[in-house]
Amino acid sequence: MRPRLAALALTAAATALAAPLLTAPANASAGATDTATTLPRTGFELSNGKNWTTQPEEWDFLAAVDRGSDRVGIDRIGSTKQNRPLQLVRIGGGHRPTATVLLICSQHGDEPSGREACLTKVRDLAFAKDKRTKKFLERTRLLVVPTANPDGRNADTRGNSDGVDINRDHIALQTAEGRAMAAVIRDERPDVIYDLHEYGATPPYYDKDLFDLWPRNLNTDAHVHEEAQTLSDDYVRPAANEAGHSTGTYGIWTDPVTGDPIKQTAGDGQERILRNASGIKHAVGLLIESRVDALSDAEKADESLNHRRRVASQTSALGGLFEFTDERGRRVHAATTASRYKGLADRGPVYLGGADNDPAEPAEIIQDPPCGYRLDAAQYADLKDELALHGVRVKTDGTGALVPVRQSQRALVPLLLDERAPYHLAKGAPVEAC
Structure with a gap:
């Protein structure tokens, strides 16, 4: 793994805790404050991956992180139809951040692994003590929507409480969830929008541990598009590969022998999907999809193993995202800024x-x-x-x-x-x- 990747993925302090995080003592509390031996833990961690973090556990966890770290701020950016809060977590940024990164976690309520990775990453960055991570947070403003679809997560459904797929609502903005995310993108002008999902495999043609995809929409600025592909090819996939996870391009079936593409089943350029809306709105977008299906008989027998592997693949990919931002933040910000101004020239198709x-x-x-x-x-x-x-x-x-x-x-x-x-x-x- 690249030297900077490991340092940014988990800090020295968090790394020391990484092994016991999923095997916390029974009397540990999700709302526990930071001590010499304890940091706040999610419900997922406390159950050793058996159970996904509930909404009340998430709120308690984030409140504990907020209390224990002066790097973190939490805003309520909206409410769902069932009156659950839509929250935005802010981390770092310093006085003059180089780049702004927005993580959108769990747009689909039945795809929870990215949400767990987002929550623990918030905690790890909030309490980091090493100089490298502190400098990273001075240069980077990180925004996180831990649960973009709280009603769907509560019901374990893809859509929201009206059955609407939020990830098809980034043009019409008919859902409270879609409207909240649009307002954040408008007001915060993120340079990178990173969208975490899960998928069902179709072996042997479509069964990588982790797929990703950049904005395919042709209205994406060429330099923004290039940075999005660089994020995928040179950072996210290598980070996941180094951690032992296979990777590929979302939506493309491949020949299991030659690796050649066979057909495309998803991942087009339609503008209503966040991945493409991100590019249209001048951000380096990337979709991440972790494999839901069990990879082994052991995972079939013990679903907590399957859960932990899914979260681990998402966490490793986040390490690549952070390294990308740390190394290329200025270049990315220059590309997104130039893209925002190009419309004023009013040229081109x-x-x-x-x-x-x-x-x-x-x-x-x-x-x-x-x-x-x-x-x-x-x-x-x-x-x-x-x-x-x-x-x-x-x-x-x-x-x-x-x-x-x-x-x-x-x-x-x-x-x-x-x-x-x-x-x-x-x-x-x-x-x-x-």
Whole structure:
């Protein structure tokens, strides 16, 4: 493993505790405060991986971390339909952070391993004492949504309490969860958005321990896209491999003998998925998927072994993310900043379809976008909150609103308002002269 990877994945103090974390004494408490021998522990750790951390255990755990560390702050960024809190944890950042990283954990409520990795990583960074990690936290502002779908996690369901897949709501923003995440992305302007999931294997063609995928949407800036692939190829996958986990590209079936791709079953460029919305909104996005299925007879016999392996694969990949941020933070921030300003130049096509491995058809390309889209009063009244959550600039008057294309969110405007876009929210009237 690279020297910096181990140091950033777990600090010296946390490393000393790593072995007993999953075998804590029976009288340990998830809300325990830091002492010479004890740090707060999750319900997952206290049960040695048998049980996933419950919502009350998560709240107690985060409250204990917050009390015990001056590096951590916790905000309530929304509430679910069932009135569970949506929380945002802030760690580090110093006075002039180089880059901002946002972890979105457990959008799908029945995919808990990434959430467990996020929770323990919050704790490990909060109480780190070694100089290298302290410097990392001075340069990096880490934002974590530990449970992006609390109602789904409580019910162990993919969707939220209305059965909606939150990871298909990053354009329409019809869910409380999707709206909360959009507001965080708008206000915090993360340079990296890291989205943690799980998947069911299809052996022998699709059964790696860990898959990942960058934004495939063609509206992603070329330099942002390049950084996302670098994050995957040079940091996350090597980190997972060094920890003993196999890796691959999400959505691509491969020949078990030659390793050649056979077909694509998922991982397209549709804009409503967070991985792609991240790229459109100028962030280096990466989707992470750990394998749910047992890898051995021992895991089949003891589900805690399966649980711990899934969490371990997610934790190792997070180490790669942190090394990437530490080494390339300035370059990444320069790429995302430049991407945000490119829309003001108002040049180039906007893509309504296609992907980085699937060229857009001519009908899916707006070669010369209009100056803007006109919304009548009723349309604007219906959409003004969503436009604001997306950070889209509008010009209002007594009869409705003009949404100019020349703005930071240039590519997003046609995706929201052009009737040819697959997930458009309204049929805006194209305006050729603003």
